[in-house]
Amino acid sequence: MAMKSKVLIVGGTGYLGKRLVKASLAQGHETFVLHREEIGVDIEKVQMLLSFKQQGAHLVIGSFNDHQSLVKVVKLVDVVICAISGVHIRSHQILLQLKLVDAIKEAGNVKRFLPSEFGTDPARMENAMEPGRVTFDDKMVVRRATEEAGIPFTYISANCFAGYFLGGLCQPGFILPSREQVRLLGDGNQKDDIATYSIKTIDDPRTLNKTVYIRPPQNILSQREVVQIWEKLIGKELLKSSISEQEFLAIMKEQDYAEQVGLTHYYHVCYEGCLANFEIGDGAEEATKLYPEVKYTTVEEYMTRYL
Numbered sequence: 001m002a003m004k005s006k007v008l009i010v011g012g013t014g015y016l017g018k019r020l021v022k023a024s025l026a027q028g029h030e031t032f033v034l035h036r037e038e039i040g041v042d043i044e045k046v047q048m049l050l051s052f053k054q055q056g057a058h059l060v061i062g063s064f065n066d067h068q069s070l071v072k073v074v075k076l077v078d079v080v081i082c083a084i085s086g087v088h089i090r091s092h093q094i095l096l097q098l099k100l101v102d103a104i105k106e107a108g109n110v111k112r113f114l115p116s117e118f119g120t121d122p123a124r125m126e127n128a129m130e131p132g133r134v135t136f137d138d139k140m141v142v143r144r145a146t147e148e149a150g151i152p153f154t155y156i157s158a159n160c161f162a163g164y165f166l167g168g169l170c171q172p173g174f175i176l177p178s179r180e181q182v183r184l185l186g187d188g189n190q191k192d193d194i195a196t197y198s199i200k201t202i203d204d205p206r207t208l209n210k211t212v213y214i215r216p217p218q219n220i221l222s223q224r225e226v227v228q229i230w231e232k233l234i235g236k237e238l239l240k241s242s243i244s245e246q247e248f249l250a251i252m253k254e255q256d257y258a259e260q261v262g263l264t265h266y267y268h269v270c271y272e273g274c275l276a277n278f279e280i281g282d283g284a285e286e287a288t289k290l291y292p293e294v295k296y297t298t299v300e301e302y303m304t305r306y307l
Helices: 017-026 043-054 067-074 094-107 133-148 194-201 223-234 245-252 257-270 299-306
Strands: 007-010 031-035 058-061 079-082 112-114 154-157 181-185 210-213 239-243 284-286
Touching (some): 007 017, 017 031, 017 194, 031 043, 043 058, 058 067, 067 094, 079 094, 094 133, 112 154, 133 257, 154 194, 223 299, 239 245, 245 257
Parallel strands (some): 007 079, 210 284
């Protein structure tokens, strides 16, 4: 039986990062979690790191401001997975990964790099609107640097995170579902297993130098279909209103920069259907077909937690 790769998680205390650490350990990988020495008095982060250690992870110190510290850590592992934030309402740090690419290139031992992607495939968003396109442009900068450095890679395109989109019934600014009303974006008809599938790809030759799309068949749903599932669960029909494309764009332009970036992404997802309006085609893979043994969480199962 082949040895499982040693995995380094960068951004391991973040929203997705902590799930990647858990999934890596669960699948039997020796797992390393990068953290800065200067954590300060962030008690929650310290407690999380200690819990990782108790579960068997190795805590390793490194900093994007110290190239040699990154090289030293990277030399310990076979696979590097980065999950630093690309969300402007939190902190947009995508281009920091260029320093990680430099460290991986110098170390010379990494057999797979998964940069911080996990959302919409940036290669398909070359015509995205400003200012939201900055997210996709920056991710493409990291992709080009990775490929030019000759670093083996896998890009994960996981579409919409359930915690952000399902909880608020796909409404910007909401993370809990209303039992009374919902506002549909247009006609509402455009169409926590990310970590598990991501870790599955790292030792799989079928995913080498490819994009892997996570498209669970039962979860390719429009906003209206998500609302219908919630209505079924609560046994009640919500009062519905809608916002036209023109109204949405007008409201978006009144927001600050960070909000505009996020709303642009909602626009492309909900008005243009950018996540499901294409065939995957050759040169890419779909996760649920590669790993049918993984039982993914359906939207209905996920939504029951809000009852």
